Amino acid sequence: MLIGYMRPYEDDLDCEKQLRKLSKMNCELLISEEHSSAKKRTKLSNLINNLNQGDKVVVTKLFGLADSTRHLVELLEAINAKGAFLQSLDEEIDTSKTSGYQFIDIVKHLVEFQSDVISEKTKRGLSEAKQKGIATGRPRKPxxxxxxxxxxxxxxxxxxxxxxxxxxxxxxxxxxxxxx
Incomplete structure (x- = not known):
């Protein structure tokens, strides 16, 4: 079953752009969140919980599905665990196609990369502060x-x-x- 999922975001508050694209995909079911908030995405939770093997969740762009790379990994793992697939139209991603590197592995590497970059920048900043004689961490009590x-x-x-x-x-x- 093809299941279209959409949620409002700044460039498409009424989900009209998403609806037009998803309608062209002949989705058998269209699900739309009422709000853009990352919290309380109940329709997304219900969608993931009720997926069957072979189902495909279709979104116009990955941002419509996930709020961060970590969230995307969690959703991909949940979809994969159900034996279902994800298709993102704008990014031209379709996890049902098995050729090449698995998309979920790429995203996991990106999350790790993002974490490494932040860690390295933090360490560099601390090192530079130490070289300048700037005390880091919580100030000591007199x-x-x-x-x-x-x-x-x-x-x-x-x-x-x-x-x-x-x-x-x-x-x-x-x-x-x-x-x-």
Whole structure:
């Protein structure tokens, strides 16, 4: 069964463009979300849950289906697990065609690549900051406040709340310094 899926997005708020393209595909069932929100996509969840082996979900573009590459991987895995397929018209992707590299594998590699790029940029930024003498991470508490908090704690005359309001040192920070 060919199942067309669409959801509103900025360039097609009424889904008219998507409907025209999907109608040309002779989809036996057309499903349209009422909203563009990434949350509460109940019709998409129902569609995935009710797929049968051999069904094909047709979308005009991948963005109409997924909100991120990770979300796309999750959906592809769920569709694949049902023995169903995905076709995206604008990207000319059809997972029912088995020639070449599997689309789901390509997307998984893209997610990994995206994660590696972010990680590398973060590490480079931290390294450059360190070379410039810029302290990274959470700012350390001034030593005099920590010492005062420890003295107050050890005197057993103050509650943790009183120590925090006097010194600005939280319970977890105080305990961390007491362990050393």
């Amino acid at each position: 030593d005099e406040n920590v010492q005062r908090a420890i003295i107050m704690y050890q005197s057993k005359k103050y509650s943790l709340e009183e120590i925090k309001s006097e010194t600005g040192i939280s319970k977890s920070t105080l305990y961390r310094y007491l362990e050393h």
